[in-house]
Structures are given as C-alpha cells and as structure tokens.
Amino acid sequence: MTEALGLYVPGESRVHQLHPLTKLTFVGFILLGGLALPGIWTTYALLFLVVAPLAWLGRVLRELVAATWRVALPFAISVFLIQGFLWPNGTPFLGSGVISLKREGLVFAVTSTGRILTVVSSFLWFAFTTRPDALMAALAQRGVPASLTYILLATLQIVPRFRARAAAIIDAQRARGLETGGSLLRRAQGVLPLVVPLILSSLIDVEERALAIEARAFNHPGLKTSLIEIEQAAWEPAARWAAILGAIGFLLLRLWFSLNR
Amino acid sequence: MITLDRVTYTYPGSAQPALREISLSVPEGQFLGVVGRNGAGKSTLAYTLAGFIPHFYHGVLEGEVIVDQKRTQVTPLSELVLSVGLIYQNPFNQISGTKYTVREEIAFGLENLGVSRAEMVDRSEAMMALVGISDLADRMPLSLSGGQMQRVVIASLLAMKPKVLVLDEPTSQLDPIGSREVFAAIRSLMLNERMTVVMIEH
Amino acid sequence: MQTPRKDFTTVTLVLIPVAIAINIAVGQLIYTLKIPLYLDSIGTVLVGVLAGPWAGALTGLLSNLIWGLSGLNPTYAPFAAAAAAIGLLAGLFAESGWLRAWWKVVLAGLITGLVAAVISAPIAAYVFGGVTGAGTDVVVAIFRSFGFGVLPSSFAQGVSSDPLDKAVSFFIVWMIVRALPMRFLARFPRAGSVK
Numbered sequence: 201m202t203e204a205l206g207l208y209v210p211g212e213s214r215v216h217q218l219h220p221l222t223k224l225t226f227v228g229f230i231l232l233g234g235l236a237l238p239g240i241w242t243t244y245a246l247l248f249l250v251v252a253p254l255a256w257l258g259r260v261l262r263e264l265v266a267a268t269w270r271v272a273l274p275f276a277i278s279v280f281l282i283q284g285f286l287w288p289n290g291t292p293f294l295g296s297g298v299i300s301l302k303r304e305g306l307v308f309a310v311t312s313t314g315r316i317l318t319v320v321s322s323f324l325w326f327a328f329t330t331r332p333d334a335l336m337a338a339l340a341q342r343g344v345p346a347s348l349t350y351i352l353l354a355t356l357q358i359v360p361r362f363r364a365r366a367a368a369i370i371d372a373q374r375a376r377g378l379e380t381g382g383s384l385l386r387r388a389q390g391v392l393p394l395v396v397p398l399i400l401s402s403l404i405d406v407e408e409r410a411l412a413i414e415a416r417a418f419n420h421p422g423l424k425t426s427l428i429e430i431e432q433a434a435w436e437p438a439a440r441w442a443a444i445l446g447a448i449g450f451l452l453l454r455l456w457f458s459l460n461r
Numbered sequence: 462m463i464t465l466d467r468v469t470y471t472y473p474g475s476a477q478p479a480l481r482e483i484s485l486s487v488p489e490g491q492f493l494g495v496v497g498r499n500g501a502g503k504s505t506l507a508y509t510l511a512g513f514i515p516h517f518y519h520g521v522l523e524g525e526v527i528v529d530q531k532r533t534q535v536t537p538l539s540e541l542v543l544s545v546g547l548i549y550q551n552p553f554n555q556i557s558g559t560k561y562t563v564r565e566e567i568a569f570g571l572e573n574l575g576v577s578r579a580e581m582v583d584r585s586e587a588m589m590a591l592v593g594i595s596d597l598a599d600r601m602p603l604s605l606s607g608g609q610m611q612r613v614v615i616a617s618l619l620a621m622k623p624k625v626l627v628l629d630e631p632t633s634q635l636d637p638i639g640s641r642e643v644f645a646a647i648r649s650l651m652l653n654e655r656m657t658v659v660m661i662e663h
Numbered sequence: 664m665q666t667p668r669k670d671f672t673t674v675t676l677v678l679i680p681v682a683i684a685i686n687i688a689v690g691q692l693i694y695t696l697k698i699p700l701y702l703d704s705i706g707t708v709l710v711g712v713l714a715g716p717w718a719g720a721l722t723g724l725l726s727n728l729i730w731g732l733s734g735l736n737p738t739y740a741p742f743a744a745a746a747a748a749i750g751l752l753a754g755l756f757a758e759s760g761w762l763r764a765w766w767k768v769v770l771a772g773l774i775t776g777l778v779a780a781v782i783s784a785p786i787a788a789y790v791f792g793g794v795t796g797a798g799t800d801v802v803v804a805i806f807r808s809f810g811f812g813v814l815p816s817s818f819a820q821g822v823s824s825d826p827l828d829k830a831v832s833f834f835i836v837w838m839i840v841r842a843l844p845m846r847f848l849a850r851f852p853r854a855g856s857v858k
Contacts, residue, residue: 278794333565352725359683359729366689395689402685405681406677406850427568
C-alpha cells in the first residue's frame with residue numbers, strides 16, 4: 201500500500217471499518233465547519249473536539265499530527281510573518297512602529313492557520329484510514345462513472361513511478377553538482393534532455409495502455425460488478441445524514457451571521 | 462473460427478500497406494504459429510485478428526475478416542473483445558493500473574463484463590492456479606517483475622474465456638519455467654475449451 | 664462505432680492520469696532544482712491541446728485535487744478552478760490555431776497565465792490569507808508593506824509568476840507535440856491543430 205500514492209495506513213480500527221462515504225461526509229462536516237463558521241477559535245475547537253478524537257479512534261493520531269504539522273508549518277510561518285508584520289495601518293501588538301506585530305495581522309494569521317490546519321488534518325485523516333480502491337468502489341456503487349474512478353485510481357498508481365523516475369533524474373543532477381549549484385541556465389539545460397524523453401516515452405505508452413483496457417472490455421455496455429465488497433454498519437446512513445445536515449447548518453449559521461453584521 | 466480473405470490494410474497516413482492480400486483460415490481449437498522478420502506486419506496481423514484494426518487504429522482495411530462468426534469490420538469492438546483475447550509484448554502497459562492485488566487485477570475484465578462476484582472469485586482462483594501464480598494473489602501488480610506481470614496479464618485475459626487467443630511475442634519477458642507454465646495453461650484450455658490460438662514469434 | 668462525446672475516447676481517458684503524473688513529477692522536479700518556475704501544468708496543457716478544452720479542464724481540476732488531497736501539497740487543492748481554466752484555455756487556443764507559430768504559443772501562454780492569476784487571487788486571499796508558503800510570497804510582502812489590501816497583493820503575486828510560467832509551459836508542450844510521431848498523434852481528434 202505504501203507503493204501507491206496514498207497515505208493509507210493499514211489498520212483494523214473502527215474508523216478503518218467505516219464505509220468510505222461515511223467518512224467522506226464527516227470530512228465535509230469538518231471542512232464546512234472550518235471554513236464557514238465565524239470566529240477566530242472555532243477551527244481550533246473543531247480540531248480538538250472532532251478531528252483529534254476521530255484520529256485517536258483510527259489509531260492514526262501520531263501520524264496525523266506529524267503530517268499536518270509538516271504541511272501547515274511553512275504556510276503558518278509565512279502568514280504570521282507577512283500578515284503579522286506588514287498589515288497596513290494595524291494596531292501594534294508587540295514592539296512598536298514599523299517593526300511590530302500588528303494585532304489585525306495576528307488575528308488574520310491565527311484564523312487562516314486554523315483553517316488550513318482543519319482542512320489538511322481532515323483530509324489526511326480520511327486518507328490515512330481509507331483504501332483508495334474501496335473509496336472508488338463505493339463511489340462507483342453510487343453511480344460515479346467508471347471513467348472517473350479509472351482516472352483517479354490510475355493516477356494514484358502512476359504518480360509514484362513517475363516521481364521515482366524524476367528522483368533518479370535529480371540524483372543524476374546531484375552527482376554532476378547541478379542540483380542547486382551551478383547557474384540557473386546550466387541547471388535548466390541539464391534537466392531538459394532528461395525530462396523530455398521521460399514525457400515522450402510515457403505518452404507513447406498511452407496507446408498500448410488504452411488498447412489494454414479495451415481488451416479487458418472496459419467499454420462493455422451495461423453494469424459493472426465489483427470483486428471487493430464494501431460493508432457498512434446499520435447506523436452509518438443515519439450518521440451520514442447527520443453530518444450533511446450539520447454541514448448545511450454551518451453554512452446557514454455563516455449566512456445568518458453575515459446578514460446580521 | 463478465423464477466416465481472412467484477401468485482407469489488405471494501410472495505417473492512417475502511411476503510403477504502403479502493412480498487410481497485402483492476406484488469406485488464411487484457422488479451424489476451431491487449432492494452433493497457428495506466425496513467424497517473420499521485423500516489420501513484416503506480424504503485430505498488424507494480431508491487431509486485425511482482435512478487431513483493433515480497424516476500430517482502434519482506423520486506416521483502410523480491405524477484404525474480409527471473420528472471427529467467431531463475426532465480421533470484424535461491422536461488429537463493435539466491445540463485442541469483438543468478448544471473442545478474442547490479445548496479449549502483446551510489454552506487460553507494464555497491459556495491466557489495468559487500477560487494482561491493488563493480483564486477484565483483483567485478474568477479475569478486472571470480469572467486473573467490466575458484469576460477471577457475478579461468486580463466479581469472479583472462482584475464475585480468478587482457477588486462472589491463478591492454471592498459470593501458476595497463486596502465490597502472488599495478494600501482491601500489488603505494479604510491484605511484480607516483468608515475467609510475473611506478463612503471467613498476470615495472461616491469466617487476466619484467459620479469465621475472460623475468449624474463443625480465440627492471440628499472442629504477440631508474449632514470452633520475451635518470461636523465463637523458461639514461466640514460459641512452460643504459460644504454454645501448459647494454454648494447451649489445457651485448447652483441449653478443454655477448444656480455444657483457438659494464434660501465436661506470433663520473432 | 665463512435666463514443667457519444669467524440670473527444671473523450673479511451674485514449675484520452677488513459678492520457679489523463681499520465682498527464683496528471685507529468686504535472687506532479689515535473690512540478691516537484693523543478694521545485695527541487697530550485698528553478699524559479701512552477702511548470703506544474705505541462706500535462707494539463709498537453710491534454711488540452713491533444714484532446715480538447717473539456718478534457719484539459721478536467722485534467723487541471725483533478726490534478727490539483729489529487730495533488731492536494733493525497734497529502735503531497737495540500738495548498739494545491741483550492742486552486743483547482745484555476746488549473747481547470749488553464750486546461751480549458753489551452754484547448755481553446757489550440758482549436759483556434761494559435762499553436763501553429765511559436766510566438767503565438769508564447770502569447771497564448773501569457774494570456775492563460777494572466778487568467779489563471781485572476782482566478783487564483785481571490786482563492787489565495789480567502790483561503791490562505793494571501794500567502795501560500797511559496798517563495799513568491801515575497802511579492803505579497805512587498806505589496807502589503809506598501810499598504811495594499813490582501814486581494815490586490817495576491818493578484819500581484821499571481822501576475823508576477825503565472826504568465827511567465829504558463830508561457831514557458833505552453834512552449835514546452837508545443838515542442839513535445841511537434842516531437843511526437845504522427846502515428847501517435849493520429850489517435851487524437853485534435854492533433855491537426857499543431858502540425
């Protein structure tokens with residue numbers, strides 16, 4: 201599973217056993233809560249009260265915290281520095297004059313970071329606990345066209361191979377001292393003759409790959425069946441509705457809030 | 462089972478025909494071997510037998526091609542692939558790229574055909590046993606060696622129970638033992654199911 | 664026996680994942696080599712040129728969503744609309760014959776980059792507070808220090824990087840398509856637009 205571009209962490213937790221679509225509705229709920237609810241600290245409340253317990257139930261809490269932090273940190277640093285220090289006509293919070301952290305900037309940064317953390321952590325939670333092919337099978341059951349699930353699954357399997365070949369190119373460049381050293385022109389000139397053949401050969405392969413799925417009756421009219429079975433507990437459909445209604449509720453709350461400003 | 466009558470084919474944009482007045486006939490359950498030098502049109506013949514010429518490659522196809530009582534020029538490709546299985550040289554381009562286990566990869570064609578789950582499980586297991594790859598059942602197809610992958614491809618196509626199997630240089634990736642197991646599987650299907658086989662080699 | 668939407672053949676379908684992989688692999692390669700461009704839309708533009716605007720738009724959309732939602736770089740996900748626009752425009756320009764001369768190719772890229780910047784700015788402003796953690800945030804910083812609002816600063820960031828990046832991307836795709844053998848290009852309904 202680590203061979204595919206997926207972050208799936210194999211496991212047998214209650215969360216792993218949930219139907220993919222149920223988890224998807226939970227993500228929608230958290231997402232809308234994080235993006236629509238007003239207030240500076242609402243996103244952090246969501247993180248601690250909803251995301252963290254869900255991650256703990258899925259036994260992926262440690263991975264989730266590490267991965268979320270790794271992704272959100274560059275953004276957080278950037279937004280705190282830029283918006284914090286450079287907020288025009290802001291009220292100084294720390295320091296004085298030009299070299300000061302502006303209160304409005306800090307508020308903005310905290311809110312933005314909270315949103316990013318919520319979005320990233322909810323998606324990572326989903327990815328850590330859901331097999332991509334289980335998700336696609338569940339979507340196909342719901343009528344998502346086979347062409348779309350094909351694209352998504354094929355991408356998930358092709359991308360790591362491509363990245364490996366790109367990494368080989370980087371290694372070759374590093375051996376020639378061209379990874380970050382050397383002038384810009386030399387770096388570009390060095391990498392182009394390696395990248396273009398990679399792209400060309402992968403495009404030529406497309407023809408045979410298309411032939412292969414035709415040969416496996418991909419365009420056969422009629423309903424497709426699935427070898428893998430996705431199960432769900434009896435309470436899950438109700439939980440899905442609750443999550444969807446909750447998400448809509450967040451939207452309405454935001455609307456009401458904006459209208460009554 | 463297979464009849465070609467004065468078949469001439471020219472690829473789109475090509476000045477010369479790739480196939481010139483080819484006529485042949487293969488009765489059901491027989492084996493036809495095709496050899497020839499590079500560029501002689503062997504792969505073109507394979508595509509023509511499977512119906513990919515003209516439906517996939519277009520171009521100009523003259524003459525009659527009849528496989529499993531279907532005239533390939535007027536039968537939709539989606540129907541032709543039910544009768545003819547085509548295997549070619551590069552296994553990496555023949556796996557679906559969407560399945561995470563060999564077992565599911567073999568069932569991919571059956572899923573597309575709407576076969577019931579119970580039958581898919583049976584056929585998948587049977588084909589893996591026949592081709593000798595049961596130990597690879599839970600492996601990820603993309604992680605296999607070329608030879609293993611080619612055997613998965615062959616098992617995947619055999620699972621669809623084609624009347625005709627066309628193999629275009631299928632053993633270039635296979636080691637001697639793998640080749641032997643594949644040929645044994647094919648021979649068994651020829652005997653038991655009267656499968657017709659056309660094999661093209663260098 | 665044509666598929667209902669003529670552009671969306673099996674070959675197009677198989678091309679899209681490859682194109683998305685090209686986007687991601689080349690984008691990351693360029694980033695690692697510290698070349699000051701994104702070059703993360705080459706696949707999208709390619710699909711737009713070969714298979715039409717809608718296939719291109721789909722490629723861009725899915726590319727960003729997958730890049731973002733798979734955890735590789737979540738900041739990409741919200742910009743899916745801009746990426747879709749790139750694919751759409753690439754297809755439209757190709758259809759209109761813009762890809763027959765190199766300078767038109769570059770111009771098409773510049774225009775596409777500009778449109779992408781216009782679409783990206785409000786997204787960057789709302790979702791990310793104007794900064795994405797990328798190197799080009801410096802532009803945002805400069806504009807903010809001059810008293811500009813978040814949206815104009817985000818737009819400035821986009822305009823300073825997108826048109827050039829897309830111009831280079833279009834040019835690279837143009838070179839690639841011209842290098843592809845005719846037999847391969849014949850697979851695609853739109854191939855006539857470049858040769």
